[in-house]
Amino acid sequence: MKLYNLEGCPYCRMVIEKLDVLGLTYEKIEVPGWRGARKEVFEVSGQYTVPVLVDGDLIFDDEETILPYLEKKYGSTKDH
Numbered sequence: 001m002k003l004y005n006l007e008g009c010p011y012c013r014m015v016i017e018k019l020d021v022l023g024l025t026y027e028k029i030e031v032p033g034w035r036g037a038r039k040e041v042f043e044v045s046g047q048y049t050v051p052v053l054v055d056g057d058l059i060f061d062d063e064e065t066i067l068p069y070l071e072k073k074y075g076s077t078k079d080h
């Protein structure tokens with residue numbers, strides 16, 4: 001899994017906390033503060049905001065979809 005992250009971004013922090021609570025390993029990619037410099041974020045997700053999570057073929061560009069996805073797929077209420 002890959003997380004495009006911005007230091008100090010509260011939405012990114014929420015995702016990191018969720019990944020940590022679930023004990024998931026992931027690659028954290030720090031993005032520049034200025035959205036215009038986030039070429040890779042745009043190439044991956046078609047937009048410039050973070051957090052962006054990539055899990056295999058799945059790409060999520062909003063914490064409001066990332067958090068429920070992680071819970072549903074990797075949460076304790078479900079088998080891995």
Ligand SMILES: N[C@@H](CCC(=O)N[C@@H](CS)C(=O)NCC(=O)O)C(=O)O
Binds near residue numbers: 035051
């Ligand atoms: N996912 C949130 C937004 C996330 C967000 O605003 N991220 C900020 C960092 S905390 C960002 O990437 N801002 C870049 C910009 O808008 O230029 C939403 O869609 O409401």
